[in-house]
Amino acid sequence: MPGPSPHHRADRAHRADRSSPAQPSPPIGPAQPTEPVTDTQTRTVPAAPEPPPPRPGRRLAARAAGLLLLAPALAATCRALDTDAVTPVPQLLSFLPWLTLPAGLAVLLAADARRRALVFLSVLVLTATGWTSLPHTPHLVTSYGLPLARVRVLAANVRFGRATDALIATVRRERPHLVFVSECDRACGRSLATALAAELPHRTAVDADGSVGSVLLSARPLRDERVVPAAMGMPGATVEIAGRPVRLQLAHPLPPLPRQVHRWKRELGRLADTAAGRTPDRPFLMAGDFNASQDHAAFRAVLRAGRLQDAARLTHSSRTPTWPTDAPLPPYVQIDHVLVSEDFTVDHIRFLDLAGSDHRAVLTALDLRGER
Numbered sequence: 001m002p003g004p005s006p007h008h009r010a011d012r013a014h015r016a017d018r019s020s021p022a023q024p025s026p027p028i029g030p031a032q033p034t035e036p037v038t039d040t041q042t043r044t045v046p047a048a049p050e051p052p053p054p055r056p057g058r059r060l061a062a063r064a065a066g067l068l069l070l071a072p073a074l075a076a077t078c079r080a081l082d083t084d085a086v087t088p089v090p091q092l093l094s095f096l097p098w099l100t101l102p103a104g105l106a107v108l109l110a111a112d113a114r115r116r117a118l119v120f121l122s123v124l125v126l127t128a129t130g131w132t133s134l135p136h137t138p139h140l141v142t143s144y145g146l147p148l149a150r151v152r153v154l155a156a157n158v159r160f161g162r163a164t165d166a167l168i169a170t171v172r173r174e175r176p177h178l179v180f181v182s183e184c185d186r187a188c189g190r191s192l193a194t195a196l197a198a199e200l201p202h203r204t205a206v207d208a209d210g211s212v213g214s215v216l217l218s219a220r221p222l223r224d225e226r227v228v229p230a231a232m233g234m235p236g237a238t239v240e241i242a243g244r245p246v247r248l249q250l251a252h253p254l255p256p257l258p259r260q261v262h263r264w265k266r267e268l269g270r271l272a273d274t275a276a277g278r279t280p281d282r283p284f285l286m287a288g289d290f291n292a293s294q295d296h297a298a299f300r301a302v303l304r305a306g307r308l309q310d311a312a313r314l315t316h317s318s319r320t321p322t323w324p325t326d327a328p329l330p331p332y333v334q335i336d337h338v339l340v341s342e343d344f345t346v347d348h349i350r351f352l353d354l355a356g357s358d359h360r361a362v363l364t365a366l367d368l369r370g371e372r
Contacts (some may be wrong), residue, residue, distance in 0.1 A: 058113040065109035065118055072099040072129045079132040084297045090256035094333045096295045097133040135318045145369035148242035152176040153338055155287040156354060156361035160210055161188030163356035168195045170352060174363055179217040180287040182252040185209050206233025216250050228274055230267045241368055247278055251288035268298040275306025283343035283368060289359060293333050294318055311338040311364045314346045322351060322360040338364045345369060
């Protein structure tokens with residue numbers, strides 16, 4: 001039997017080549033190791049979606065919170081650093097406890113804006129403002145001597161003499177032994193001397209017009225009269241009570257207006273020098289319109305210099321405001337004080353309204369104690 005023709009053999013070989021897989025041709029040169037292909041090389045990772053832009057309302061809330069924090073942060077920082085710095089710090093410190101309100105509002109706005117860092121900052125400023133608003137006590141002094149005499153002290157600003165009649169009525173009703181009167185012009189001084197001749201016959205004064213005039217009235221004789229140099233009158237004297245000489249000093253420095261903060265500091269500094277120079281074993285009383293609150297470093301310097309205590313602080317009423325009483329809003333700061341040495345204890349204190357004045361008067365009942 002004859003074999004397949006050459007044509008049939010070529011056709012079978014061609015079909016076999018098509019049905020078998022192709023063999024790769026050997027590489028030229030030495031064999032190279034091949035790297036495995038990973039998913040990261042073959043797949044594309046989608047990018048994270050961008051956060052949506054903040055809504056306009058939230059941006060506005062964040063900006064408002066930042067602005068509200070400026071005043072509380074500045075005042076609390078200067079209070080903590082024991083400095084009055086420069087304008088507007090002395091003015092802001094007069095509002096220190098009230099600055100917790102904008103700081104608290106800033107916390108709410110920051111939370112609404114969903115800004116974590118701003119919320120943290122707002123809470124920090126609110127906490128600092130509240131902490132620095134706590135009543136200040138430079139030191140605690142307790143007198144253990146036996147009580148020698150009860151002394152009633154009244155400090156009043158009569159606003160250019162306009163509240164003179166109200167002061168006369170108050171003196172006749174309350175019967176104080178010592179009265180420190182600020183902004184008592186010449187007419188005011190004459191009226192007090194005439195109307196109160198029986199109750200308070202002894203006086204020392206700076207006789208002047210307007211706010212410069214000041215009068216110190218006493219039921220007992222006064223001696224060793226002196227005046228602390230200042231733009232407004234600050235007379236002082238010595239009175240004998242229960243056989244002990246007591247040094248008296250009326251305080252009325254300039255207010256911390258923007259253009260005269262340096263003068264305000266200087267005059268409070270002179271009061272601090274007066275307190276520091278007092279005879280150590282002699283009782284000391286300083287009262288009047290200090291134009292400064294417990295949050296002002298210059299006022300606290302007076303306390304430290306003379307080792308004095310604020311009678312309001314000793315009776316837990318150091319946040320009772322005394323000024324201004326003639327504004328649309330209620331009074332917001334205590335700037336009228338009665339300061340005492342460790343020879344006195346405070347029985348009670350009252351804050352009285354005077355018709356015609358923009359200050360409340362401070363009436364304090366003190367016990368003078370003997371040597372320990």
